[in-house]
Amino acid sequence: xxxxxxxxxxxxxxxxxxxxxxxxxxxxxxxxxxxxxxxxxxxxxxxxxxxxxxxxxxxxxxxxxxxxxxxxxxxxxxxxxxxxxxxxxxxxxxxxxxxxxxxxxxxxxxxxxxxxxxxxxxxxxxxxxxxxxxxxxxxxxxxxxxxxxxxxxxxxxxxxxxxxxxxxxxxxxxxxxxxxxxxxxxxxxxxxxxxxxxxxxxxxxxxxxxxxxxxxxxxxxxxxxxxxxxxxxxxxxxxxxxxxxxxxxxxxxxxxxxxxxxxxxxxxxxxxxxxxxxxxxxxxxxxxxxxxxxxxxxxxxxxxxxxxxxxxxxxxxxxxxxxxxxxxxxxxxxxxxxxxxxxxxxxxxxxxxxxxxxxxxxxxxxxxxxxxxxxxxxxxxxxxxxxxxxxxxxxxxxxxxxxxxxxxxxxxxxxxxxxxxxxxxxxxxxxxxxxxxxxxxxxxxxxxxxxxxxxxxxxxxxxxxxxxxxxxxxxxxxxxxxxxxxxxxxxxxxxxxxxxxxxxxxxxxxxxxxxxxxxxxxxxxxxxxxxxxxxxxxxxxxxxxxxxxxxxxxxxxxxxxxxxxxxxxxxxxxxxxxxxxxxxxxxxxxxxxxxxxxxxxxxxxxxxxxxxxxxxxxxxxxxxxxxxxxxxxxxxxxxxxxxxxxxxxxxxxxxxxx
Ligand code: ME8
Numbered sequence: 286x287x288x289x290x291x292x293x294x295x296x297x298x299x300x301x302x303x304x305x306x307x308x309x310x311x312x313x314x315x316x317x318x319x320x321x322x323x324x325x326x327x328x329x330x331x332x333x334x335x336x337x338x339x340x341x342x343x344x345x346x347x348x349x350x351x352x353x354x355x356x357x358x359x360x361x362x363x364x365x366x367x368x369x370x371x372x373x374x375x376x377x378x379x380x381x382x383x384x385x386x387x388x389x390x391x392x393x394x395x396x397x398x399x400x401x402x403x404x405x406x407x408x409x410x411x412x413x414x415x416x417x418x419x420x421x422x423x424x425x426x427x428x429x430x431x432x433x434x435x436x437x438x439x440x441x442x443x444x445x446x447x448x449x450x451x452x453x454x455x456x457x458x459x460x461x462x463x464x465x466x467x468x469x470x471x472x473x474x475x476x477x478x479x480x481x482x483x484x485x486x487x488x489x490x491x492x493x494x495x496x497x498x499x500x501x502x503x504x505x506x507x508x509x510x511x512x513x514x515x516x517x518x519x520x521x522x523x524x525x526x527x528x529x530x531x532x533x534x535x536x537x538x539x540x541x542x543x544x545x546x547x548x549x550x551x552x553x554x555x556x557x558x559x560x561x562x563x564x565x566x567x568x569x570x571x572x573x574x575x576x577x578x579x580x581x582x583x584x585x586x587x588x589x590x591x592x593x594x595x596x597x598x599x600x601x602x603x604x605x606x607x608x609x610x611x612x613x614x615x616x617x618x619x620x621x622x623x624x625x626x627x628x629x630x631x632x633x634x635x636x637x638x639x640x641x642x643x644x645x646x647x648x649x650x651x652x653x654x655x656x657x658x659x660x661x662x663x664x665x666x667x668x669x670x671x672x673x674x675x676x677x678x679x680x681x682x683x684x685x686x687x688x689x690x691x692x693x694x695x696x697x698x699x700x701x702x703x704x705x706x707x708x709x710x711x712x713x714x715x716x717x718x719x720x721x722x723x724x725x726x727x728x729x730x731x732x733x734x735x736x737x738x739x740x741x742x743x744x745x746x747x748x749x750x751x752x753x754x755x756x757x758x759x760x761x762x763x764x765x766x767x768x769x770x771x772x773x774x775x776x777x778x779x780x781x782x783x784x785x786x787x788x789x790x791x792x793x794x795x796x797x798x799x800x801x802x803x804x805x806x807x808x809x810x811x812x813x814x815x816x817x818x819x820x821x822x823x824x825x826x827x828x829x830x831x832x833x834x835x836x837x838x839x840x841x842x843x844x845x846x847x848x849x850x851x852x853x854x855x856x857x858x859x860x861x862x863x864x865x866x867x868x869x870x871x872x873x874x875x876x877x878x879x880x881x882x883x884x885x886x887x888x889x890x891x892x893x894x895x896x897x898x899x900x901x902x903x904x905x906x907x908x909x910x911x912x913x914x915x916x917x918x919x920x921x922x923x924x925x926x927x928x929x930x931x932x933x934x935x936x937x938x939x940x941x942x943x
Contacts, residue, residue: 288328292542293319294521296550297336297382300360301345304370305593306624307547307579307586310612314576314697315545316376317613320754321692323377324776330539332524333371334382335361339420339513343499353499354385365597373597375605375757382524384501384516392528393501393516396565397448397492401505405451405564408506411491415443420513422491427481435549448493448509455560456487462559462569469555470695471619474548474575478555490557518558522567543572548621551575574695577621579612586624594624598813602806606756607633607798613697613755626810630801637798640708641748647715648741649766649793655724655734658791660742664735665787673717674740678782681707681744685780688751701755704748711744742767743785750779759797766794822921843899844915844942845869846932847876852886858906862886864914868898869939877903877910883927895930895942 295315298308312333319331337357346356361367361383371378382389400406413422416433423433423440433440460483462468463475493509494500500510519527525539526532546554551573559569578585581592600608611632616622652658667674684707691699718737723730749763753774764774768789778784847866850873855861860879868874876896895915903910915930 288326290330290539291319291322291327292330292332292525292539293322294331294542294544295333295378296544296546297334297384297517297520298367299339299341300335300337300357300367301341303360303365304367304596305586306596306599306612309370309374309596309608310579310616311545311547311576312371312376313374313609313612314618316374316378317609317697317754318543318545318692318695319377320757324750324754325689326776330380330525330534330542331378332380332382332521332542333376333378334380334520334524335367335384336513336517336520337361337383337385338500338510338516340494340497340499341418341420343497344417346499357383357385370596373600373605374609377757380524382520384520388529388531389520389523390501392523393511393519394504395528396519396523396561397501397503397511397515398505400450400561400564401448403564405454406448406492407451409447409449410444411447411449412442412444413491414440416440424488426485443496445495447491447495448503448506449489450492450515450557450561450564452490452557452560453487455563456483458563459483459487459556459560463555467572468559468569469551469573469575471575473619474551474555478552482552482556487556514553514557515561518553518561521558521570522562527567541568541571543574544570545574545576548575548577574619576618577616579616579624580621581624583623595814595817598810598817599626599629602810602813603629603633603801604759604798606759607637610637610701610752610755614701615698617698618695626807627803630803630806633798633801634803636705638800640705640712641752642796642798644708644711644715644741645745645763645766645797646793648738648745649791651720651724652738652742652791653793655720655727655731656738659788660735660739660791661732662788664732664739665743665783665785667733667736671718673714674736677707677710677714677740677744680710681747682780682782684747685751685776697755700751704751707744708748711741711748714744715741739785739787742789742791743782746773746785747779747782750774750776762794762797766792766797768792827919841899842897844895845898846936846938846940846942847874847894847896847898847914848938849889849892849894852889854881854886855906855908861906861908862889863908864889866894866896867938868896869937874898874911875909876912876914877905877908878914880914880916880927880929884929889929892929893932893934893936893938895932 293315295312298304319329322329342357343353346353349356397406411422413424414428415422416436416438418438419433419435421435427434428440432438460479463478469475492512492515493503494512495508498510500513501516503509503511521542521544522535522540523529525535527535544554554573562569581594586593611629614636615628615632652660684703687703688700691703720734720737723734745763745767746769749760749769753760768791769785773784845868847868849864850867851865853863855863855877860881861877862881864876864878866874866876896912897915898912900912917928917930919926
C-alpha cells in the first residue's frame with residue numbers, strides 16, 4: 286500500500302542577518318512535526334530554505350560592499366550560516382530552496398505570467414505608505430501610530446507604476462476558508478485576520494516594484510521585479526516542481542501541504558497565499574499554523590535591537606537535544622513565550638537530568654548491579670500485580686494516543702507534558718517498590734525485583750519512542766541503554782506494553798543529560814557571548830605573555846592616579862599630545878603621549894587617568910616627558926584601537942595603584 290504523503294514547510298528565512306533562537310524555534314518545531322509524521326510511518330517531505338530577494342538585501346549588500354548574491358551566499362552557505370545551523374540542530378529537511386535558485390526564478394516568471402494572462406494581475410500606479418525593512422505597503426488605516434503595524438518603524442510615502450493582484454476578487458472565498466474550515470490555526474488567528482483585514486475590505490495588492498532591481502524580473506515588462514512576497518510564498522510549490530522541470534513532486538501529489546509560520550506573517554499565508562493559489566487554479570494548503578514569538582525581556586528579538594540569542598552558543602554549551610527539547614517543552618506553540626537562559630537551565634535540570642535522566646540511569650544501574658545487565662526470562666509478567674504496577678502500565682500504554690492527539694493538534698508542548706507524566710509516575714514507582722530493599726533478599730524477592738525493573742525499562746522505552754522526534758540523538762542512546770532494538774522502537778510498539786525483550790542486554794551508559802551548574806553555566810555563557818561578539822566585530826586581542834615577572838620587580842613600578850590640568854597638541858606632530866597633570870605632589874607633571882589619533886585634547890581636560898611616574902625622563906619632539914599614561918589597546922578589523930584608562934573622578938590625584 287502506498288504510504289500517506291505528508292508535506293510540511295517552515296517559512297523561508299531572510300538571510301539579511303544570521304539566524305537567532307526565534308528562527309531556530311520555528312524550524313525545530315517543524316522538524317519535530319516532520320519526524321513525528323515519519324514515526325507514524327508516513328512518507329514525509331520537509332522543506333525549508335531562504336528568501337533572498339528584495340530591497341533590504343540589496344541595501345545590506347551595498348553597505349557590505351559586495352553584490353547581493355555574494356551577500357546572501359555568505360549568510361546561507363558560509364561558516365555558521367543558515368545551512369550550518371540546521372545541520373547542527375539536526376534538522377531533517379528533505380529539500381532546501383533558495384529563491385535565487387534558477388528553477389525557482391523560472392517558476393516565478395511562469396506564475397506571474399499565468400496570473401497576468403488570466404486577468405488577475407493588471408497594471409496600475411501605486412500610492413501608499415511603504416515600510417522598507419518589512420518591504421510592505423500599507424494603507425493609512427493599517428498604520429499604527431503612523432508607523433508600520435508589523436515592526437513599528439516609520440513608513441514613507443511612495444508612488445510607482447506597478448502591477449496589482451486582484452486580491453479583492455477573492456475576499457468572499459478567503460473569508461469562507463478562514464471562517465468555515467480549519468485551514469488556519471490557532472483559532473484566535475482567524476478572528477485577527479477577519480477583523481483586521483477581511484472586514485475592512487480586501488484591497489488589491491501591489492505585486493511588482495520598479496524602485497530596485499534585486500528580485501525576479503517580470504519577463505514581459507523589464508524594469509519591474511516581482512514583489513518579494515509573491516516570490517517567497519510560491520516557494521512552497523516551486524520546490525515541488527510547479528512551473529519548472531527540476532522536480533516532478535507536484536504532479537506526484539505532494540501538494541497541498543502544511544505551512545508552519547510565525548504570527549506576523551499569518552496575513553501573507555492565510556490571505557494572499559490562498560488567493561494566489563485560487564487564481565492559479567491550485568488547491569490551498571491543508572493547514573496554516575501561526576506560532577507565537579520567543580520574546581526577550583518582553584520584546585521581539587531583532588538584530589537591530591541587539592537582543593538576539595545565538596543558537597550556536599546555546600547548542601554548543603548545553604547540547605543540541607537539550608536545546609531542542611527546551612524550546613518545545615517550555616513554550617505553548619501558538620503563544621508568545623519569554624526566553625531566558627535561567628529557564629533553559631532549569632528545564633534541563635528538572636525534566637532531563639532529574640526526571641528522564643535519573644529514571645534511565647537508576648534503572649539501568651540496578652539491572653547491572655542486581656542482574657549483571659540482563660533480566661531473567663519471564664520477568665515481564667507477574668501473577669498478582671500491585672496497584673502501582675497496573676497504574677504505571679495503564680498510563681504508559683495509553684500514552685501514545687494522548688500524545689498523538691496533542692501532536693495532531695500542533696501542541697507539542699502538551700504531547701511532552703503527557704510523556705513527562707509517565708516519566709514522573711515511573712520515578713514514583715521506583716520509590717514505591719524500593720528495589721534496593723527487595724535486593725537485600727534476592728532469593729525471596731529476586732523475581733519481583735526483576736519484574737519491577739522490567740516495568741521501568743518498558744516505561745522508559747515507550748517514552749523514548751515518543752521523545753524521538755524531539756531529541757533524536759539522545760533517544761538512540763536511551764534505546765541502547767535499555768536494550769530496545771529497532772523492532773521495539775516503532776510507533777506500533779509504543780502502544781504495546783511488553784514490547785521489550787525480557788532478556789534484552791541492558792547497559793548503564795553515559796549520563797544522558799548531566800545536571801547543569803546554574804551559576805557556572807551562566808558565567809560561561811556570558812564569556813561565550815562576549816567572545817562571539819568580539820569575533821563578529823573583528824576585535825583582535827594581543828596574546829597574553831607567558832614569561833613571568835617577579836613580584837619585587839613589578840612592585841618597583843609606581844602607578845598613580847593623575848588629573849588632567851591641560852592638554853594640547855604638540856606642534857608639527859600628528860600623534861603627540863602634551864599633558865600637564867596633577868599627580869598629587871603639588872608640582873605639575875608633564876607627560877607626552879602619542880594618542881592624538883584617538884583623542885582631541887579638549888576632550889581630556891579634567892579627566893582622571895592612570896600613569897606610571899617613575900620612568901626615566903624622555904625627550905619627544907623637544908619636550909620632556911616624565912612618565913607614561915596607561916591605555917588599553919586592541920585591534921578591530923585590522924585597525925589599532927586605543928582607550929585611555931579613565932578611573933572614577935572620586936579617586937584623588939596621587940593615589941597609588943597596587
Ligand atoms: O518572515 N520567535 O523571514 P524571517 C519566534 N522571509 N519566531 C520568530 C522570531 C521569534 N523571536 N523571530 C523570527 C520571513 N521568527 C519571510 C518568510 S515565507 C514564504 C517568507 C520567525 O527570516 C518568523 O515569525 O523574517 C517567521 O516565521 C520566521 O522566523 C522567518 O522570519
